[in-house]
Amino acid sequence: MNTNIQAKQWTSTPIRILLPNGLAVSQREFLFAGLENFVNLDNRLEDFVKFGAQWPSFFPARIGALEGGRITIDEERGDVSIKYRWAPEAHSLVLAYRWLLRRIWHHNSRGQNYLGVLMGIDHAYLNGVEDGELGNGTVRNLFSEGWRKLKIAFPEAQQQGLPSVFPSWPSGAFFYTPLNDFQKALYLLFRESWRAKICHECQRCFIAQKPAQGYCSPRCSGAAKKRRNLDWWRREGAAQRQASSAKVKRTHPRGSSTRSAKRN
Numbered sequence: 500m501n502t503n504i505q506a507k508q509w510t511s512t513p514i515r516i517l518l519p520n521g522l523a524v525s526q527r528e529f530l531f532a533g534l535e536n537f538v539n540l541d542n543r544l545e546d547f548v549k550f551g552a553q554w555p556s557f558f559p560a561r562i563g564a565l566e567g568g569r570i571t572i573d574e575e576r577g578d579v580s581i582k583y584r585w586a587p588e589a590h591s592l593v594l595a596y597r598w599l600l601r602r603i604w605h606h607n608s609r610g611q612n613y614l615g616v617l618m619g620i621d622h623a624y625l626n627g628v629e630d631g632e633l634g635n636g637t638v639r640n641l642f643s644e645g646w647r648k649l650k651i652a653f654p655e656a657q658q659q660g661l662p663s664v665f666p667s668w669p670s671g672a673f674f675y676t677p678l679n680d681f682q683k684a685l686y687l688l689f690r691e692s693w694r695a696k697i698c699h700e701c702q703r704c705f706i707a708q709k710p711a712q713g714y715c716s717p718r719c720s721g722a723a724k725k726r727r728n729l730d731w732w733r734r735e736g737a738a739q740r741q742a743s744s745a746k747v748k749r750t751h752p753r754g755s756s757t758r759s760a761k762r763n
């Protein structure tokens with residue numbers, strides 16, 4: 500799958516309303532799979548590096564270099580912020596995004612207020628945390644800390660080209676232009692938020708195919724079914740075994756066996 504071509508199509512063309520059916524199935528699957536891996540990302544640095552190698556286009560921010568008063572981005576490679584994204588120094592910043600995404604996934608109402616931060620459209624907030632404006636609240640602290648760590652290693656790094664949402668009078672719709680696959684995938688999920696679920700078995704965040712789906716995989720649904728059957732067997736089965744044993748005793752009371760009857 501050529502993700503670079505897809506990225507260019509998205510970044511150069513504002514989308515009016517992103518209807519899930521309007522996307523190729525393979526692209527939807529790719530975006531959802533990447534986001535699912537992102538939200539389940541472990542805290543370890545090695546997992547972050549591994550994820551970056553596997554899903555490079557899912558770096559959640561767009562970062563360029565501020566050099567000589569001008570911001571330069573690495574557009575030649577058809578990509579941006581290649582130097583900074585997935586650098587070990589960006590680990591904390593990515594974990595801040597992941598933390599917030601998890602809150603939203605868990606249907607945390609306070610977390611949902613920060614959806615614009617993840618989508619890159621809450622410019623005031625994003626610029627505030629980038630400037631190290633440490634304020635009250637976990638979200639602000641996490642993001643500010645992430646930026647601080649990145650800028651210690653790369654003082655010239657700057658967030659830039661934030662996506663915007665703007666109303667289009669001729670089309671009667673809002674336009675949103677995602678800048679990376681993280682934002683695209685999140686927008687897709689935002690349009691169908693019922694898909695964001697937590698597995699009843701392993702507690703992993705997953706994207707459901709059907710509204711009734713409660714498990715992330717056949718393995719988890721199989722394990723849950725097995726446990727339910729076992730519980731039933733222990734509970735109902737024990738009662739049934741007791742009842743049938745009592746029935747046998749009633750039919751053949753002690754001392755009235757066929758053998759003793761024959762002796763008589």
Ligand SMILES: [Zn+2]
Nearest residue numbers: 698701715719
């Ligand atoms: Zn599971």
